[in-house]
Amino acid sequence: MSSVFLILAAFLASSVEMVEALTIVLAVGVTRGWRSTLVGVVVALVALAVVVGALGPALTLVPIDSLRVLVGVLLLIFGLQWLRKSILRATGYKALHDEELIYEREAAEARAAGHAEKAGLDWYSFTLAFKGVFLEGLEVAFIVVTFGSSQGSIPLAVVGATAALIIVVGVGLLVHAPLSRVPENSMKFVVGVLLTTFGTFWSAEGVGVDWPGAELSLLGVLAFVLAASLALIRLFQRTDVPLPPMPDRIVAVES
Amino acid sequence: MKFVIAFVHFWYDFVVGDDWQVAVGVLVAIGVTAGLAHGDIAAWWLMPIAVISLLSYSLWRATRGAPE
Numbered sequence: 001m002s003s004v005f006l007i008l009a010a011f012l013a014s015s016v017e018m019v020e021a022l023t024i025v026l027a028v029g030v031t032r033g034w035r036s037t038l039v040g041v042v043v044a045l046v047a048l049a050v051v052v053g054a055l056g057p058a059l060t061l062v063p064i065d066s067l068r069v070l071v072g073v074l075l076l077i078f079g080l081q082w083l084r085k086s087i088l089r090a091t092g093y094k095a096l097h098d099e100e101l102i103y104e105r106e107a108a109e110a111r112a113a114g115h116a117e118k119a120g121l122d123w124y125s126f127t128l129a130f131k132g133v134f135l136e137g138l139e140v141a142f143i144v145v146t147f148g149s150s151q152g153s154i155p156l157a158v159v160g161a162t163a164a165l166i167i168v169v170g171v172g173l174l175v176h177a178p179l180s181r182v183p184e185n186s187m188k189f190v191v192g193v194l195l196t197t198f199g200t201f202w203s204a205e206g207v208g209v210d211w212p213g214a215e216l217s218l219l220g221v222l223a224f225v226l227a228a229s230l231a232l233i234r235l236f237q238r239t240d241v242p243l244p245p246m247p248d249r250i251v252a253v254e255s
Numbered sequence: 256m257k258f259v260i261a262f263v264h265f266w267y268d269f270v271v272g273d274d275w276q277v278a279v280g281v282l283v284a285i286g287v288t289a290g291l292a293h294g295d296i297a298a299w300w301l302m303p304i305a306v307i308s309l310l311s312y313s314l315w316r317a318t319r320g321a322p323e
Contacts, residue, residue, distance in 0.1 A: 069285070074270060076281050076306065081272035084313055093318050138269070196306060203281075204302045207289035211299050221303055228307040236318050 002198075002218060006151050009194040010160030012187045013143045017136040018168040019179045023099045024132030026172065027106035028125050032113075036122035040129030047130075048137045052145055059149040065206050071146045072203030078142070079195025083229060086189040092238035097184050103177075143195070150202055193229055197222045274317070280309040 029037040059067060088094035106128075113124045140161055148157030171179060201211065201218050211217040271278045284305035291298035 073281060073285055077278045078270055078272075080277050080281070080306065080310055080313075081270075081274075084274065084277070084310060084317070085272075087310075087314060088317060091318070142269075196310075200302045200306050203285050204288055204292075204299060207285060208292035209288060209299050209302075210292075210297075217299070224303050225307070229310070232311060232314060236314050238318075 002151060002215060003153065003156055005194055005198070005218075005222075006147055006153065006156050007160040007163075009147060009191055009198075010140075010144050010157040011164050012194075013191045014140045014161040014164035015168055016184050016187050016191065017140050018164055019099065019184060020097070020102075021133045021136040022168055022172045022179065023103050024106055024136075025129050026177070027103045028110050028128045028132075031107045031110040032122055032125045036125035037129040039121055040126040041133050043126075044130045044133035044137060047134055048141055051138070052141050055141075055145045056149065056154050059145060064152075067206075068150055068202040069206030071150045072199045072201070072206055074199075075143075075146055075150075075195045076199025076203055079192050079197075079199050081192075082188050083192030083196055086185050086192055087229060087233055087236065089185045090189065090233050091236045093236070099179060099184075143191075147195075147198065150198070189229070193222070193226050197225050200225070274313045276316075277309050277313050280305065280312075284309070 025037060025041055059071075062070070085094065089096050110124065110128070116123045144157040144161050145154065148154035151157075168179070197218065200221055205211060213220075284302060288298045288301045288305075291301065
């Protein structure tokens, strides 16, 4: 059961971050050329692989109870941040992530930027592509490594992240435009709920709590966090501004 | 030194984000849970309630003033 949640969380979190990275890469690549942009992407992916390769095995050396407290607390704080943001977006207090708008802004900045060449590369394209992929990818790596190591299966988390990579890059190559129709906020909401649930469960278990029904109580915590979050969307729903467009409003109207 | 500050700032933003009080609340809640668990008192209910209370409080503070 928790393996399914592990893959799902890694897949959704990775998809959201990869869509954001894709927007930056497309804006820079289309505007300033692909060579330096793609070199930036590849270098960022190598740097991410080094981070995961170093952190993953290091975490498996930590005793499981200590690891679950550490990872549980980190995931909980991190997950609450995602959940808080997605609820503020669903209720109208924070602007929704608009990939088309971000694409236009990035493209305009890329057009306006000067041309500085270093080591045969357009430094602007390289730096922007590297930063976009590395920073968005770091969130994915954080979730994959922490979630995977606590579940004792980094490979399963990697499966979820890889599936997201294939789908996002595949669709990106096909449409050659920012993926503005992806319901990012709903996906962030689901990831926030999953990270908060697992963070709550593991951190408590790590400090010696006996959950009634052992791992089965994960479902109870999940239902509680989901129901409470949907109730909070209703409670804080803003009435003086138009509701977010569909499908990001789904989580709000289905509650 | 500049690099160290930027590094710490990045990780703070990355993990803690917009509301540091949520992070502090989580640490307090896990501390109390650990105390209860070591005193052989059933404490499984505490973290879920603490987490939703912290989220509600953070949302209330974010929404009561000007929109973000």
